[in-house]
Amino acid sequence: MVRLTTSIAAARRAALAAGLLGALLAGPAAAQERARKGFWLDGGTGLGRLRVRCTTCTGVGTAHGTTVTFTLGLSLSPKVVLGLEGQLWTSWERGPREHVRSLTVVAQWYPLHGRRFFLRGGTGIVEGPVASSGTDGSPASAKGTGVGLTLGVGYDIPLGSHVGLAVQAASHVAALGDLSLPGNVHLDDTIAYVTRLSAALVLR
Amino acid sequence: MRAPSTLATFAALVLTGGLAAPLRAQEPARADSVAAVAPQRRPRPFFAALEGLVINVFVNRFDAWVRDARDLDGVAWPRVTPRTWSRNLSLAWTWDTDAFVTNMFSHPYHGSMYFNAGRANGLDFWESVPLAFLGSLTWEYFGETYQPSLNDLYNTGFGGIVLGEVYHRLGALVRDNGRRGAGRVLRELAAFPLDPVGSLDRLLYGGFTRVGPNAPDRHPGTLGLVVQAGGRVAVDSGAGGNTMSSSFLVDLAYGDPFRQRYTTPFDVFRVRLQVSPDGGGVNVLRVWGRLWALDFTPKHESPRQILTVNQKTEYLSSPAYKFGGQSVEVGLVSGFVAARGVDVRTELFAEGLMMGAVDARNTGIPGSERTYDFGPGAGVVASASLLVRGTPVLSARWHWAYLHSVSGSSADHYTKFASVEAVLPVTPTVGVGAYAGWYQRRSAYRGQLGEATRFPEFRLFLTWQPNRIPASDESPW
Numbered sequence: 175m176v177r178l179t180t181s182i183a184a185a186r187r188a189a190l191a192a193g194l195l196g197a198l199l200a201g202p203a204a205a206q207e208r209a210r211k212g213f214w215l216d217g218g219t220g221l222g223r224l225r226v227r228c229t230t231c232t233g234v235g236t237a238h239g240t241t242v243t244f245t246l247g248l249s250l251s252p253k254v255v256l257g258l259e260g261q262l263w264t265s266w267e268r269g270p271r272e273h274v275r276s277l278t279v280v281a282q283w284y285p286l287h288g289r290r291f292f293l294r295g296g297t298g299i300v301e302g303p304v305a306s307s308g309t310d311g312s313p314a315s316a317k318g319t320g321v322g323l324t325l326g327v328g329y330d331i332p333l334g335s336h337v338g339l340a341v342q343a344a345s346h347v348a349a350l351g352d353l354s355l356p357g358n359v360h361l362d363d364t365i366a367y368v369t370r371l372s373a374a375l376v377l378r
Numbered sequence: 379m380r381a382p383s384t385l386a387t388f389a390a391l392v393l394t395g396g397l398a399a400p401l402r403a404q405e406p407a408r409a410d411s412v413a414a415v416a417p418q419r420r421p422r423p424f425f426a427a428l429e430g431l432v433i434n435v436f437v438n439r440f441d442a443w444v445r446d447a448r449d450l451d452g453v454a455w456p457r458v459t460p461r462t463w464s465r466n467l468s469l470a471w472t473w474d475t476d477a478f479v480t481n482m483f484s485h486p487y488h489g490s491m492y493f494n495a496g497r498a499n500g501l502d503f504w505e506s507v508p509l510a511f512l513g514s515l516t517w518e519y520f521g522e523t524y525q526p527s528l529n530d531l532y533n534t535g536f537g538g539i540v541l542g543e544v545y546h547r548l549g550a551l552v553r554d555n556g557r558r559g560a561g562r563v564l565r566e567l568a569a570f571p572l573d574p575v576g577s578l579d580r581l582l583y584g585g586f587t588r589v590g591p592n593a594p595d596r597h598p599g600t601l602g603l604v605v606q607a608g609g610r611v612a613v614d615s616g617a618g619g620n621t622m623s624s625s626f627l628v629d630l631a632y633g634d635p636f637r638q639r640y641t642t643p644f645d646v647f648r649v650r651l652q653v654s655p656d657g658g659g660v661n662v663l664r665v666w667g668r669l670w671a672l673d674f675t676p677k678h679e680s681p682r683q684i685l686t687v688n689q690k691t692e693y694l695s696s697p698a699y700k701f702g703g704q705s706v707e708v709g710l711v712s713g714f715v716a717a718r719g720v721d722v723r724t725e726l727f728a729e730g731l732m733m734g735a736v737d738a739r740n741t742g743i744p745g746s747e748r749t750y751d752f753g754p755g756a757g758v759v760a761s762a763s764l765l766v767r768g769t770p771v772l773s774a775r776w777h778w779a780y781l782h783s784v785s786g787s788s789a790d791h792y793t794k795f796a797s798v799e800a801v802l803p804v805t806p807t808v809g810v811g812a813y814a815g816w817y818q819r820r821s822a823y824r825g826q827l828g829e830a831t832r833f834p835e836f837r838l839f840l841t842w843q844p845n846r847i848p849a850s851d852e853s854p855w
Binding site: 234 | 423424469470471472473502504505507508511515528531532535536732733743752753754782783784785786788824
């Protein structure tokens with residue numbers, strides 16, 4: 175895996191800009207609205223960093239890329255919503271083909287009175303080809319399938335009665351198992367995790 | 379993650395506090411109640427999160443200063459420093475090499491304390507869920523020198539939710555706000571091992587002694603309790619011979635899906651705990667509660683069909699095999715009245731195993747306590763019971779599970795559990811019974827020959843049923 179010195183600061187700036195834009199666009203009329211009520215969906219994009227670790231690896235492989243997320247959900251109560259989240263992370267770096275796809279059942283909790291700040295977490299299935307550094311420098315990637323756990327925080331910004339914006343930071347930890355690369359290289363007990371900063375449009 | 383010092387506490391809890399309440403006269407429950415079991419008060423999420431952190435600091439310092447805990451290599455794992463925190467944050471997740479009992483039994487109990495920090499601070503079930511993961515996450519990064527392990531996050535988080543809600547409800551059942559004097563204090567103390575965080579919270583805020591009304595849904599309405607004591611014969615895979623031991627079992631049925639409409643998560647749950655003191659300690663801990671249910675049929679109709687979603691934690695450990703996991707089940711609970719006082723109940727569930735663990739010949743991490751694989755999977759559970767006046771006289775259960783290993787060996791495991799249990803009532807509360815169980819596992823390894831094993835188990839026992847769930851045509855109270 176190609177190691178880049180690029181900082182994730184670019185991702186942070188993008189998410190911050192999206193959040194500020196949303197805050198500016200949010201009118202006073204929408205101030206008390208909940209962004210997610212009844213059935214809702216959100217879709218968005220962001221920047222993400224993949225880290226890959228295995229028991230036979232000597233280091234942690236890192237790659238940067240973009241994420242696309244889509245979630246369909248319903249409200250259980252004013253404070254708790256449930257959803258099904260699909261996420262695709264794709265590497266933008268040169269080197270072996272890497273992407274991580276996941277389908278996760280998520281719960282989202284609004285602990286504060288304003289119903290804007292939320293915690294999101296869930297578990298589901300994950301698959302994708304990833305590579306790791308420190309085995310033999312092999313540029314290849316191998317596909318694994320397993321289970322993933324996502325944990326994150328976010329902020330809903332209502333823009334209107336049926337539209338909102340959400341900014342989110344989340345980590346998706348995926349257990350992909352043993353992977354085999356060409357040349358009899360094995361990545362044992364591989365864990366890949368994607369940390370993302372993203373902005374999404376919320377419709378309800 | 380290492381085992382916090384909770385094993386002994388846990389072993390004591392169901393046999394003390396958990397059994398203390400059912401003998402008491404049953405109070406009617408408000409069927410439509412959605413109130414939390416704890417007395418209502420303004421939720422304090424940040425205080426709950428803070429209590430989770432305090433739990434971590436306490437457990438860590440106890441292990442470091444009192445136990446001077448070290449692993450098999452002599453590493454003092456609780457001696458955390460800013461340097462270990464920084465390393466844990468910079469390195470990615472990994473898998474730990476702890477023993478089966480540590481990962482699959484102790485961690486869910488540890489997680490229940492985080493969860494109950496939320497329940498004790500007025501948060502409802504769903505609001506308390508993130509706290510189980512937050513507590514586990516902070517422990518993994520900052521509570522020990524080891525790198526954070528993904529299996530711990532699953533088992534502490536999901537297992538903690540199941541055990542946490544069960545202990546929270548049992549704790550509320552044991553406590554009685556209306557009592558005074560020694561009886562009150564004994565009840566509060568008996569609830570401590572079940573819900574230590576809730577008990578400390580009551581101690582801090584006066585709930586320990588304050589007299590007042592109980593929460594309206596403190597009692598589930600129906601409560602069934604069966605205790606079995608007898609002998610057990612199981613095949614030992616290691617020695618290749620039979621293992622004979624004494625065996626004790628507790629079956630707890632909290633709530634009855636056929637008597638009460640779904641109100642809140644875990645308004646109905648089941649616990650099966652089997653302990654063989656000289657046969658491996660805790661052999662079975664299976665706890666499930668319904669997360670959601672939809673009744674397809676009117677309350678007094680027969681047959682009844684209820685679509686149910688359960689969350690389950692399971693721990694099976696015998697001399698011959700080990701199996702455990704955190705799962706969610708979706709299926710149909712059915713029941714019909716076969717004759718006056720005779721009920722037949724069946725269950726059929728599809729199971730999603732979020733994180734399971736199974737031992738096999740080539741599994742685990744060589745040179746460590748890990749003799750089992752971790753992985754997600756799927757399964758099917760089917761069961762049927764014949765109940766005479768609320769006493770299960772004949773029960774059969776079948777559980778098939780597939781587990782795809784993502785840590786340990788490169789393998790796919792297929793397991794089957796089948797069991798039959800019969801009880802002959804001698805008096806309304808006492809009977810004699812027999813159990814026959816069959817475990818079968820087939821493992822397919824990548825690049826190696828597969829393996830198939832079978833382990834039978836038999837038990838003969840006396841059964842005591844101090845509290846039973848009434849038959850469908852009986853009045854519950």
